Amino acid sequence: MLILSPSILAADFTKLGEQIRKTAEAGAGYIHLDVMDGMFVPQISFGMPVIETIRKCTDQVFDVHLMIEDPGRYIEAFAKAGADIITVHAEACTHLDRVIQQIKATGKKAGVALNPATPLSALDYVLDELDMVLVMTVNPGFGGQKLIPYCLQKVRDLREKMKTRGLNLDIQVDGGIKASNAKEVIEAGANVLVGGSAVFSGDVAANTKAFMDVFAEMESR
Ligand code: DX5
Numbered sequence: 001m002l003i004l005s006p007s008i009l010a011a012d013f014t015k016l017g018e019q020i021r022k023t024a025e026a027g028a029g030y031i032h033l034d035v036m037d038g039m040f041v042p043q044i045s046f047g048m049p050v051i052e053t054i055r056k057c058t059d060q061v062f063d064v065h066l067m068i069e070d071p072g073r074y075i076e077a078f079a080k081a082g083a084d085i086i087t088v089h090a091e092a093c094t095h096l097d098r099v100i101q102q103i104k105a106t107g108k109k110a111g112v113a114l115n116p117a118t119p120l121s122a123l124d125y126v127l128d129e130l131d132m133v134l135v136m137t138v139n140p141g142f143g144g145q146k147l148i149p150y151c152l153q154k155v156r157d158l159r160e161k162m163k164t165r166g167l168n169l170d171i172q173v174d175g176g177i178k179a180s181n182a183k184e185v186i187e188a189g190a191n192v193l194v195g196g197s198a199v200f201s202g203d204v205a206a207n208t209k210a211f212m213d214v215f216a217e218m219e220s221r
Protein backbone atom coordinates (compact mmCIF):
# COMPACT_ATOMS: atom_id res chain seq x y z
CA MET A 1 0.00 0.00 0.00
CA LEU A 2 1.28 3.46 -0.92
CA ILE A 3 1.17 6.06 1.84
CA LEU A 4 1.93 9.77 1.91
CA SER A 5 3.41 11.11 5.14
CA PRO A 6 3.36 14.92 5.04
CA SER A 7 6.17 16.47 7.10
CA ILE A 8 4.83 19.39 9.11
CA LEU A 9 8.30 20.95 9.23
CA ALA A 10 7.27 22.89 6.12
CA ALA A 11 3.74 23.68 7.36
CA ASP A 12 2.33 27.02 8.45
CA PHE A 13 2.37 26.59 12.23
CA THR A 14 -0.21 29.35 12.72
CA LYS A 15 -2.78 27.08 11.09
CA LEU A 16 -1.32 23.66 11.69
CA GLY A 17 -4.58 21.91 12.63
CA GLU A 18 -6.28 23.13 9.47
CA GLN A 19 -3.34 22.16 7.24
CA ILE A 20 -3.14 18.66 8.73
CA ARG A 21 -6.88 18.25 8.17
CA LYS A 22 -6.46 19.23 4.52
CA THR A 23 -3.80 16.58 3.93
CA ALA A 24 -5.97 13.95 5.63
CA GLU A 25 -9.06 14.88 3.61
CA ALA A 26 -7.05 14.71 0.39
CA GLY A 27 -5.88 11.17 1.21
CA ALA A 28 -2.59 11.35 3.15
CA GLY A 29 -2.44 8.48 5.63
CA TYR A 30 0.24 9.66 8.04
CA ILE A 31 1.69 12.82 9.55
CA HIS A 32 5.50 12.93 9.65
CA LEU A 33 6.93 14.65 12.72
CA ASP A 34 10.59 15.65 12.46
CA VAL A 35 12.20 15.96 15.88
CA MET A 36 15.63 17.63 15.78
CA ASP A 37 17.93 18.21 18.74
CA GLY A 38 20.61 20.59 17.45
CA MET A 39 23.20 17.82 17.98
CA PHE A 40 22.52 14.93 15.63
CA VAL A 41 21.41 17.57 13.12
CA PRO A 42 22.11 21.31 13.32
CA GLN A 43 18.52 22.47 13.75
CA ILE A 44 16.21 22.31 16.75
CA SER A 45 12.58 21.72 15.80
CA PHE A 46 10.00 20.58 18.37
CA GLY A 47 9.45 17.85 20.91
CA MET A 48 6.87 16.03 23.01
CA PRO A 49 4.64 18.99 24.03
CA VAL A 50 3.98 19.96 20.40
CA ILE A 51 3.25 16.35 19.40
CA GLU A 52 0.95 15.96 22.38
CA THR A 53 -0.96 19.09 21.36
CA ILE A 54 -1.37 18.10 17.69
CA ARG A 55 -2.49 14.64 18.81
CA LYS A 56 -5.69 16.29 20.04
CA CYS A 57 -6.66 17.61 16.61
CA THR A 58 -6.20 14.56 14.37
CA ASP A 59 -6.51 10.76 14.23
CA GLN A 60 -3.82 10.46 11.55
CA VAL A 61 -1.03 7.95 12.12
CA PHE A 62 1.84 9.83 13.81
CA ASP A 63 5.09 8.92 12.12
CA VAL A 64 7.78 10.33 14.41
CA HIS A 65 11.28 10.72 12.92
CA LEU A 66 13.77 11.23 15.72
CA MET A 67 16.86 13.05 14.50
CA ILE A 68 18.33 13.12 18.00
CA GLU A 69 21.43 11.68 19.68
CA ASP A 70 20.92 8.67 21.93
CA PRO A 71 17.14 8.44 21.29
CA GLY A 72 16.77 5.59 23.77
CA ARG A 73 16.47 8.29 26.45
CA TYR A 74 13.12 9.44 25.07
CA ILE A 75 11.29 6.46 23.53
CA GLU A 76 8.70 6.12 26.30
CA ALA A 77 8.11 9.89 26.30
CA PHE A 78 7.40 10.02 22.54
CA ALA A 79 5.16 6.96 22.78
CA LYS A 80 3.22 8.71 25.52
CA ALA A 81 3.02 11.94 23.52
CA GLY A 82 1.11 10.13 20.78
CA ALA A 83 3.57 8.53 18.34
CA ASP A 84 2.33 5.49 16.40
CA ILE A 85 5.60 4.80 14.58
CA ILE A 86 8.93 5.72 16.14
CA THR A 87 11.94 5.91 13.86
CA VAL A 88 15.46 6.33 15.19
CA HIS A 89 18.71 6.81 13.28
CA ALA A 90 21.11 3.87 13.25
CA GLU A 91 23.95 6.43 13.41
CA ALA A 92 22.57 7.92 16.65
CA CYS A 93 22.34 4.65 18.61
CA THR A 94 25.29 2.95 20.27
CA HIS A 95 22.97 0.07 21.19
CA LEU A 96 20.55 -0.06 18.30
CA ASP A 97 19.09 -3.46 19.18
CA ARG A 98 18.24 -2.23 22.67
CA VAL A 99 16.50 0.88 21.32
CA ILE A 100 14.45 -1.21 18.86
CA GLN A 101 13.35 -3.44 21.75
CA GLN A 102 12.46 -0.33 23.77
CA ILE A 103 10.19 0.89 20.94
CA LYS A 104 8.55 -2.51 20.63
CA ALA A 105 7.97 -2.67 24.37
CA THR A 106 5.82 0.48 24.10
CA GLY A 107 3.59 -1.32 21.56
CA LYS A 108 4.48 1.18 18.82
CA LYS A 109 5.87 0.38 15.39
CA ALA A 110 9.64 0.46 15.11
CA GLY A 111 11.55 2.13 12.30
CA VAL A 112 15.25 2.71 11.70
CA ALA A 113 16.58 5.48 9.47
CA LEU A 114 19.80 5.40 7.48
CA ASN A 115 21.66 8.51 6.35
CA PRO A 116 22.65 8.55 2.68
CA ALA A 117 26.22 7.33 3.32
CA THR A 118 25.24 4.57 5.80
CA PRO A 119 25.23 1.12 4.20
CA LEU A 120 22.21 -1.17 4.34
CA SER A 121 24.35 -3.82 6.01
CA ALA A 122 24.01 -1.82 9.26
CA LEU A 123 20.55 -3.40 9.50
CA ASP A 124 21.35 -6.95 8.38
CA TYR A 125 20.90 -8.53 11.81
CA VAL A 126 17.93 -6.48 12.99
CA LEU A 127 15.83 -6.30 9.83
CA ASP A 128 13.41 -8.98 11.06
CA GLU A 129 12.66 -6.87 14.14
CA LEU A 130 11.55 -3.78 12.23
CA ASP A 131 8.27 -2.49 10.85
CA MET A 132 9.87 0.15 8.65
CA VAL A 133 13.21 1.25 7.23
CA LEU A 134 13.61 4.94 6.44
CA VAL A 135 16.05 5.43 3.61
CA MET A 136 17.04 9.10 3.82
CA THR A 137 17.19 10.62 0.37
CA VAL A 138 18.92 13.79 1.64
CA ASN A 139 21.30 14.44 4.52
CA PRO A 140 18.87 15.01 7.39
CA GLY A 141 18.42 18.35 9.07
CA PHE A 142 16.63 20.64 6.65
CA GLY A 143 13.55 20.66 4.48
CA GLY A 144 13.62 21.76 0.86
CA GLN A 145 16.78 19.91 -0.24
CA LYS A 146 17.27 17.98 -3.47
CA LEU A 147 17.03 14.20 -3.55
CA ILE A 148 20.43 12.49 -3.79
CA PRO A 149 20.06 10.12 -6.76
CA TYR A 150 22.27 7.27 -5.46
CA CYS A 151 19.88 6.80 -2.52
CA LEU A 152 17.38 5.24 -4.93
CA GLN A 153 19.87 2.43 -5.52
CA LYS A 154 19.80 1.81 -1.78
CA VAL A 155 16.00 1.55 -1.94
CA ARG A 156 16.28 -0.97 -4.80
CA ASP A 157 18.90 -2.98 -2.91
CA LEU A 158 16.74 -3.00 0.23
CA ARG A 159 13.63 -4.14 -1.66
CA GLU A 160 15.73 -6.94 -3.20
CA LYS A 161 17.21 -7.95 0.16
CA MET A 162 13.74 -8.10 1.71
CA LYS A 163 12.49 -10.26 -1.14
CA THR A 164 15.35 -12.70 -0.68
CA ARG A 165 14.63 -12.89 3.04
CA GLY A 166 10.85 -13.09 2.63
CA LEU A 167 10.28 -9.86 4.58
CA ASN A 168 7.65 -7.28 3.90
CA LEU A 169 8.42 -4.16 5.89
CA ASP A 170 7.62 -0.65 4.82
CA ILE A 171 10.30 1.30 2.99
CA GLN A 172 10.04 5.01 3.64
CA VAL A 173 11.88 7.71 1.73
CA ASP A 174 12.40 11.21 3.11
CA GLY A 175 13.96 14.29 1.56
CA GLY A 176 13.37 15.96 -1.78
CA ILE A 177 10.32 13.83 -2.57
CA LYS A 178 7.80 15.47 -4.91
CA ALA A 179 4.83 14.36 -6.97
CA SER A 180 7.12 14.65 -10.00
CA ASN A 181 9.65 12.06 -8.72
CA ALA A 182 7.18 9.92 -6.73
CA LYS A 183 6.81 7.41 -9.54
CA GLU A 184 10.58 6.87 -9.68
CA VAL A 185 10.93 6.29 -5.93
CA ILE A 186 7.94 3.91 -5.89
CA GLU A 187 9.42 2.00 -8.83
CA ALA A 188 12.65 1.72 -6.84
CA GLY A 189 10.66 0.02 -4.07
CA ALA A 190 9.53 2.69 -1.60
CA ASN A 191 5.94 2.60 -0.33
CA VAL A 192 5.84 5.35 2.33
CA LEU A 193 6.72 8.75 0.92
CA VAL A 194 7.49 11.77 3.10
CA GLY A 195 6.72 15.13 1.56
CA GLY A 196 7.56 18.41 3.29
CA SER A 197 7.84 21.41 0.98
CA ALA A 198 6.10 19.52 -1.83
CA VAL A 199 2.99 19.23 0.35
CA PHE A 200 2.96 22.44 2.35
CA SER A 201 4.22 25.08 -0.11
CA GLY A 202 1.17 26.55 -1.80
CA ASP A 203 -2.15 24.73 -2.05
CA VAL A 204 -1.95 21.90 0.50
CA ALA A 205 -5.02 20.02 -0.75
CA ALA A 206 -3.96 20.21 -4.41
CA ASN A 207 -0.37 19.21 -3.56
CA THR A 208 -1.59 16.19 -1.58
CA LYS A 209 -3.92 15.21 -4.41
CA ALA A 210 -1.02 15.34 -6.89
CA PHE A 211 0.67 12.58 -4.84
CA MET A 212 -2.59 10.63 -4.60
CA ASP A 213 -2.96 10.72 -8.39
CA VAL A 214 0.50 9.18 -8.80
CA PHE A 215 -0.37 6.54 -6.16
CA ALA A 216 -3.61 5.66 -7.95
CA GLU A 217 -1.77 5.31 -11.25
CA MET A 218 0.92 3.09 -9.72
CA GLU A 219 -1.60 0.94 -7.83
CA SER A 220 -3.69 0.37 -10.97
CA ARG A 221 -0.72 -1.13 -12.81
C1 DX5 B 1 14.79 16.30 6.66
C2 DX5 B 1 13.52 15.83 7.31
C3 DX5 B 1 12.42 15.76 6.34
C4 DX5 B 1 12.00 17.08 5.74
C5 DX5 B 1 11.61 16.79 4.32
O1 DX5 B 1 15.83 16.19 7.52
O2 DX5 B 1 13.69 14.54 7.86
O3 DX5 B 1 11.29 15.03 6.81
O4 DX5 B 1 10.94 17.71 6.40
O5 DX5 B 1 11.39 17.97 3.66
P1 DX5 B 1 11.35 18.05 2.07
O6 DX5 B 1 10.26 17.12 1.62
O7 DX5 B 1 11.04 19.50 1.81
O8 DX5 B 1 12.68 17.64 1.56
Ligand code: ZN
Pocket residue numbers: 007032033034065174194
Ligand atom coordinates in the same frame (compact mmCIF):
# COMPACT_ATOMS: atom_id res chain seq x y z
ZN1 ZN C 1 11.88 13.31 8.34
